[in-house]
Amino acid sequence: MRKIANRIAGLALVLAGTSGMSVAQVRINDPGRVVERQAENRANRKIDQAVDKGFDSLEEGIGNIFKKKDKKAAETPAKTGAQGNAGGSGAQTEGPGNGAAGESAGAKPGKATLKSYSKFDFIPGAKIVAVEDFAQDAVGDFPAKWNTNSSGEVVTIEGTEGKWLMLGPEGVFYPEFVTALPENFTLEFRLATTSEFSFYTGFLRTIIAEVGTPAKEFTNWKWYDGGKKNGVEMGLHPKDAGGSQGIASFNVFGEDGGSLMKNEKSFPAFHVPEHNVVKVSVWRQKTRLRLYVDDFKVWDLPRAFDAARKYNFIAFSNHGYHEQANRYFISDLRLAVGAPDTRSKLVTEGKFSTTGIHFDVNSATIKPESYGTLKEIAAVLTENSTVKVKIIGHTDSDGDDAANLALSKKRSEAVRAALSADFGIDGSRMETDGKGETEPAAANTTPEGKAGNRRVEFVKL
Incomplete structure (x- = not known):
């Protein structure tokens, strides 16, 4: 009985904490959408009751989609022959995009080919300066080279290669090893969500900014606008209400924290029943910003960055439903600098x-x-x-x-x-x-x- 009471109290706190922002996130006021939203909430409550034990133990996951391997086994991985080389290593040493995402790409309907990427013009930076695959971190721990004002832990996802950082609710997640970003660089990472991911959950925001003291000021980049300045914020959501389109947002903040430029658009959804995994690629060339999700160019903006700014900060921020069924995961982060010549x-x-x-x-x-x-x-x-x-x-x-x-x-x-x-x-x-x-x-x-x-x-x- 105590466990049930605690669970009900926890759900009440979640509903109380998110009720104030749900309307703003939905952005639709017609009665049909309200009915749809209530139906989804009711269905979620049914699912929540059915998987109560799953909330007590992350190893069970939601719908058995994300499973954490035994922590001791993960700390002593076996070597896997030559698969770590020339762009294809195992989970412990793999750089992003060089083999680790093979399973992820295969999970999407119809395996992509070179010809299917014929409009994909992304070229990685000339020199790799940072790679994060969480190989040095134990499953179940928050990664040692990151900071947050929320919670999170390193996990594995069944059916995919490597380790992932599962982001906790309502927070900012900051890789402390990124300290300088030149006028030409590329940032790549894999992004995943749970398969039951709700439309009403907030965007995952990727932040690139100039921050005076990153270790102290990173918490300014919460999902709402307070405290943000001198930065670019790109938001991605895997699907709209119908599940047929993803949603992308874009915001540039100036010296006074005001928004200088913002927009929102749809792009091909990456919600599929088995795995919701995409490759995200960000390309800065002086003031120009390109953002890709897999082979789709979401943004190509000639004046997104301020040439006078010394960008030194990358972070991820999220908000929304706190349930285990609505989580973002990132992996295989790779930062490269210099324009290819x-x-x-x-x-x-x-x-x-x-x-x-x-x-x-x-x-x-x-x-x-x-x-x-x-x-x-x-x-x-x-x-x-x-x-x-x-x-x-x-x-x-x-x-x-x-x-x-x-x-x-x-x-x-x-x-x-x-x-x-x-x-x-x-x-x-x-x-x-x-x-x-x-x-x-x-x-x-x-x-x-x-x-x-x-x-x-x-x-x-």
Whole structure:
């Protein structure tokens, strides 16, 4: 009886805490929508009663979608051969987009292909400066390199690779290792929600700002506007009331905290029954901002950033229903700086290396999110029709040496085939080779170093 009473009291507090913002979030006042909303709330209460034990133990999850593995087992993962290399490692060392999202992409109806990403023009920054896959954190803990005014913990999601940070309710989540953002950078991460995610839950907001003392001021970036200034805030929600569209919001805050620019639009929903997982890509070029969800370009704004600002802060903020059925998860965060200079480096300097060509785990299958990088390389080869190149695959040091070498060769051959078949580059202009782990570009002692070593190199012949 005490447990039931406590549960009822907890639900009452949740309803009391969210009732004041629900109307603003719904933004629809017709009677039909009110009836729909009440019906959903009633259904949620039924579900809540049925899974009461699930709220007492996160291991059970909601609908058995998100399961946490045994904490001790997660702290001592087994090595998985060569899958960690040339853009495809296991959960412990994988950089975002380089293999870890293979299962996630497959969960969506119809596996994406390079051709399906034909309008995807995102190109990652030239140098990887931060990678966060939560490999160093134990399942059940809040990650050591982050801060929050809420709660959260590292979990695993059944059917996906790697670890995820499950965000708690009503809070700001701040990676303390990001301290400087130049005028050209890219930010990538995977975003997931629970499958029963409610339309009435708030947006997940990605924040890029200039903050005087981030450790003290990060809490200003709560879901409401108080205290925000000198920053860009991008919000994503997986679905609208009908589940057919996602919702994206955008807001730029000035020196006085006032909104300088804002908008809201729909984009293809990422709500599906099995997994709600997407790749989010943010690209800053001086004042210009591009935001992609998978291959869809949500925003392309020429004056989003203030060129005079020294942006030094990235965070995530959320609000809404507090139930376990409505949670956001992030993983595989990757920050890279510098504008790619494919033309100059390949034609003038004779060599170009990229970490922007990604592969499925332990495979030579190229991920469709590599399209922008491949398209840029193909454009250089098309414009310089006499140039011939050698394509060389490289890996990090995880796994078996011989397997890494073989995998790097297969991946260089896959790149050659893609440039020929999908972009019309004559195959006779391209040779292939693989070096495995024998020529590292950085030490294999950090996630950033390993991610930099999983690369494809183009050498002018």
